[in-house]
Amino acid sequence: MKKILSGLIMLFFCYNCFAAGDGVCHNSDGSTHMLNLAFGPITVSSANNQTGYTVVDALTNTTGTYPVRCHCDDQHGGQPPYSDTTFYPIYYIGDPAPGLILDRAMGGLNYYILKDTSGSETLSVGVKVFIINNQYAAIPFDHLSNQSTSPSHTCGAGNDGSTINLDSGRSAKLSFYLRHPVMGTIDIPQTEVAWLYAGMSDDFPRTTPVSKVTIKGQLIAPQNCEINQGQVIDIDLGKIYASEFSSTPGAVVSGRKIKTDVAVSCTGMSEVRNTAKINASFVAQAPSADASMVTTSNPDVGVKIYDRDGSPVRVDGSSLMPADMSAISLVGNTNGSVTFYSAPASLTGNKPTPNTFDAWATLVIEFSN
Incomplete structure (x- = not known):
C-alpha cells in the first residue's frame, strides 16, 4: 500500500505592502x-x-x-x-x-x-x-x-x-x-x-x-547621393564659329560632342542593396519647347545631351541615364559615376550672333527598385 503525503503551501500576497519603518x-x-x-x-x-x-x-x-x-x-x-x-x-x-x-x-x-x-x-x-x-x-x-x-x-x-x-x-x-x-x-x-x-x-x-x-x-539615415563632390559641373564647349551652325533646327554642330564623367557617391542604401538601381536625369532651367535641348543665353543656340551610349536625352527629367556604380556595401555605401555628352546645336535654324553664351541644368540622381 502506497502512502501519499500531501502538503499545503499557503501564499499570502499583499498589494502595495512595504515595511513600515523603511523610510521608503x-x-x-x-x-x-x-x-x-x-x-x-x-x-x-x-x-x-x-x-x-x-x-x-x-x-x-x-x-x-x-x-x-x-x-x-x-x-x-x-x-x-x-x-x-x-x-x-x-x-x-x-x-x-x-x-x-x-x-x-x-x-x-x-x-x-x-x-x-x-x-x-x-x-x-x-x-x-x-x-x-x-x-x-x-x-x-x-x-x-x-x-x-x-x-x-x-x-x-x-x-x-x-x-x-x-x-x-x-x-x-x-x-x-x-x-x-x-x-x-x-x-x-x-x-x-x-x-x-x-x-x-x-x-x-x-x-x-x-x-x-x-x-x-x-x-x-536617408538615402543620399553627392554629385561631383558638391561642386558645380562646368562644361566648356570651346570656340564655335557661327558658320558651323546648321540652318536645320535641332541639328548639332559636327565634331563638338564633349564627354563628361561626373563622380557620384551614395550612402544609406543598405535596405535596397540587392535591388536598387541608380540613374540620373537632366532638368534644364529653360528647356526647348520639345525638351530636346537646353536653351542658352543666345536665342539661336541650344545644347543637346546624350547618354553614355550616345542616345539623346530629354532635358525635362523624363529620360533616365544609367549610372555606373559599385556594389552597395553592407553599410549601404556605393561610389561610381554618370557619363554623358553635351553638344551645341541650332535652336532656330538662324545663324547665331557671335558672342559668349551659357546654359543651366540640374543633374538629378534617382533610385528605383
Whole structure:
C-alpha cells in the first residue's frame, strides 16, 4: 500500500505592502508613474552616419506631477507606534532599467545598449532625469537629495503619511550614441531605460520604483547621393564659329560632342542593396519647347545631351541615364559615376550672333527598385 503525503503551501500576497519603518516613498495610487518618451524620426545625415556620432539631449519630455506617501524610518518616528513625523528633503536613487548593458561612459553620461526591432545593437542611450534643485541628473545616481527646506511633509505607517506631489522624475532627457553606422531605418520598441526610487533619508533601500522612464522611436539615415563632390559641373564647349551652325533646327554642330564623367557617391542604401538601381536625369532651367535641348543665353543656340551610349536625352527629367556604380556595401555605401555628352546645336535654324553664351541644368540622381 502506497502512502501519499500531501502538503499545503499557503501564499499570502499583499498589494502595495512595504515595511513600515523603511523610510521608503511609494505611489499613493499603487501604480508606478510612467514617463514615456517617443522620439523621431531623428534623421542622421550622411556626414554624421558613422561610429561615434553623438546626439546630446536629443529629446526632452515632461509629464504631470504624481502623488506619493512615505513610510517613517528610524530617524523619523519609525519605531512603533510609528507616530507621524515631519521631514523636508526627499532622496532619490536613479538606476538603469534591469537588463540594460553599459556600453560606455562619455561626457559625464553613461550610455546603455538598445536593441532595435530586428535585434541589432546599433544605438546606445544616455538618460538624465529631472530632480528638483539638481536640474537633470545622469543615470545612475545614488541617494541624491532634492535639498528641499519647504514645505514640510508627514510620514506614517502604510498610507498614513501626507500626500506629496512629486516634480522629480516627471521629466527626462535622452542622448544617443551611434555604435555602428545606421543602415536605413532603426526602430526602437517600447523599452524601459531608467527606474527612480524615492525615500526620506540617504540610506533608504530599493524597493518599488516611484517612476520609470521608457522610450520608443525611430532613427533614419536617408538615402543620399553627392554629385561631383558638391561642386558645380562646368562644361566648356570651346570656340564655335557661327558658320558651323546648321540652318536645320535641332541639328548639332559636327565634331563638338564633349564627354563628361561626373563622380557620384551614395550612402544609406543598405535596405535596397540587392535591388536598387541608380540613374540620373537632366532638368534644364529653360528647356526647348520639345525638351530636346537646353536653351542658352543666345536665342539661336541650344545644347543637346546624350547618354553614355550616345542616345539623346530629354532635358525635362523624363529620360533616365544609367549610372555606373559599385556594389552597395553592407553599410549601404556605393561610389561610381554618370557619363554623358553635351553638344551645341541650332535652336532656330538662324545663324547665331557671335558672342559668349551659357546654359543651366540640374543633374538629378534617382533610385528605383
